[in-house]
Amino acid sequence: MSSLKIKKGDMVKVIAGKDKDKEGKVIAVNVKNNTLLVEGINMVTKHAKPSMANQQGGILHQEGPIDISNVMLLHKGTPTRVGFKMDGDKKVRYAKKSGEVID
Template identity: 90%
Template structure:
C-alpha cells in the first residue's frame, strides 16, 4: 500500500466539487476508502434520535468525506503537489512547487 500524501492536521485546498477553492484543516484520513474529512467542507445534515450523549436529538450538521484526489496540500498559502524523498536515512514529504521539506 502506498503512503498517503495528505495527513491529519494538514491544511488543504479543495480543487473539485461543490466546495471548490475552499480551504480547511484535515480532521481525519481514511486510507481504506482514500477519503479525508476537512473542517467546514462538504457539510451534510444528519437526523439523530435523542440519546444519552445528545439529549435533544434533531438535525446535526457535520463534515462528509471528500475523495483525497479532490484536495491539494497547502504550503505557505499556495496549493502544491506532494512528493517523497530520502533525507539521510529518513523518508520525508516535500512540496514539489518549492522543493522544501514539509515534515
C-alpha cells in the first residue's frame, strides 16, 4: 500500500465541495477509504440516544469524512502539491511549489 501525502496533524485547505476555501487541521486519516476528518469541515448532525458516556443524548455536531482528493496541504500558508524524495537513506515529503522538505 502506498503512503498517503497527507498525515494527521497537517494543515489543509479544501479545494472542492461545500466547504471550498476553508482551512483546518487533520484530525484522522482513513487509509482504506482515502478519506480524512478535518477540524470544522463537513460538519454533520448526529442524533444520539442517552448513554453512560452521554447522559443527555440529543443532537451532536461532528466532522464528517472528506475525500483526500478534495484537500491540499498547506505549507507556510500556501497550498501545495506534495512529492516524495530520498534524503540520504530516508524517504521524506516535500512541497512541490517551494521544493522545501515538509518533514
